[in-house]
Amino acid sequence: MPRLRIAFFGSGSFGIPTLHALTTAHDVVGVISQPDRPAGRGRAFTPTPVAAWASARKIPVQKPDDVNTRESIGMVKALDADAFVVIAFGQKLGEDLLGKTFAINLHASLLPAYRGAAPINWAIVDGHAKTGVSVISLAARMDAGLVYATRETEIGLEELAGELHDRLALLGVDPVLETLDAHAKGTLKGATQDDSKATRARKLRRADGTVDPRSMSADEIRCRVHGLSPWPGVDVLLGGEALRLVRVRSHRDRSGTPGTLLADGTIGCASGCLELLEVQPPGARAMAFGDWRRGRRIETGATVMPAPIVPNAGASVG
Numbered sequence: 001m002p003r004l005r006i007a008f009f010g011s012g013s014f015g016i017p018t019l020h021a022l023t024t025a026h027d028v029v030g031v032i033s034q035p036d037r038p039a040g041r042g043r044a045f046t047p048t049p050v051a052a053w054a055s056a057r058k059i060p061v062q063k064p065d066d067v068n069t070r071e072s073i074g075m076v077k078a079l080d081a082d083a084f085v086v087i088a089f090g091q092k093l094g095e096d097l098l099g100k101t102f103a104i105n106l107h108a109s110l111l112p113a114y115r116g117a118a119p120i121n122w123a124i125v126d127g128h129a130k131t132g133v134s135v136i137s138l139a140a141r142m143d144a145g146l147v148y149a150t151r152e153t154e155i156g157l158e159e160l161a162g163e164l165h166d167r168l169a170l171l172g173v174d175p176v177l178e179t180l181d182a183h184a185k186g187t188l189k190g191a192t193q194d195d196s197k198a199t200r201a202r203k204l205r206r207a208d209g210t211v212d213p214r215s216m217s218a219d220e221i222r223c224r225v226h227g228l229s230p231w232p233g234v235d236v237l238l239g240g241e242a243l244r245l246v247r248v249r250s251h252r253d254r255s256g257t258p259g260t261l262l263a264d265g266t267i268g269c270a271s272g273c274l275e276l277l278e279v280q281p282p283g284a285r286a287m288a289f290g291d292w293r294r295g296r297r298i299e300t301g302a303t304v305m306p307a308p309i310v311p312n313a314g315a316s317v318g
Contacts, residue, residue, distance in 0.1 A: 002184040005029045007081035013049040014169045015087030018106060021173045022085065026180065028059055030079040034090050035063045068094040083180060086138065093138060102183055103138045106172045109201065110134060110150055112193040115143035116201035120168065121161045124227030127219065130154050133172040135179045137190060146190025149175035158247055158277070160229040206232045210306045214259040218250035218272030239302035246278040246286045261302040
């Protein structure tokens with residue numbers, strides 16, 4: 001495959017597997033990422049996952065507040081890249097920056113489904129059995145470019161958004177490399193998206209992390225719990241105790257009083273029953289539900305209620 005000079009635009013860990021592959025297959029002449037941000041309990045300024053990965057391997061890193069300023073454009077142009085690869089970057093590349101440079105983006109959905117910030121999460125929350133990745137051209141409208149390549153995968157019934165995120169990150173490597181190869185050979189073709197089939201994947205909010213078994217089916221709760229893990233998470237009050245639901249299993253063939261803990265340890269829902277597999281108490285690590293319940297006086301018939309939510313601006317897995 002012809003070697004290209006690649007400028008990589010990325011921030012979240014979703015792009016690291018592809019960036020790693022690019023350093024072998026091509027010449028990564030620079031990485032452009034978001035600026036360091038306060039993180040952790042100490043609020044120390046911390047580089048993005050991509051910036052940290054690249055710096056550790058002595059790859060030049062730029063961290064502009066705005067990649068479209070004259071100064072930033074000049075620094076990017078100085079890299080003399082043959083192609084731009086954009087994955088979970090967090091800023092839109094303007095026309096002055098793009099110029100005539102070939103540029104592609106790896107998106108975590110089968111476009112035109114789930115254009116936007118949190119495609120992995122919403123595919124699970126909405127109960128889809130399959131999802132995938134798409135390699136597209138950059139366009140003025142979000143995630144609306146030509147589709148060059150896709151890969152499809154099934155979503156596991158007990159798979160969390162964080163786990164699917166990591167699988168899709170690996171799944172995206174080959175289609176990105178294949179797209180660059182076809183471009184270098186002059187054989188690349190793209191397919192126009194059907195805008196009439198487009199759906200949105202907005203940013204997540206803490207207010208999304210609520211479920212109520214009195215009005216929701218076990219399947220609906222399972223999808224929401226798994227789609228919102230690790231962030232923002234779904235919290236309930238079980239017997240008056242705060243508890244985060246991490247991993248669950250739905251049983252359509254069982255029934256019980258909605259919103260109560262049943263004799264078999266499941267929770268009755270509006271339809272079906274919910275088995276708790278992993279939970280996380282406040283300030284502790286995730287653990288098996290049986291381990292959490294052991295030693296606590298939570299009897300059959302205990303109520304399960306939505307926990308209070310404090311809404312705020314959100315983030316997504318990626």
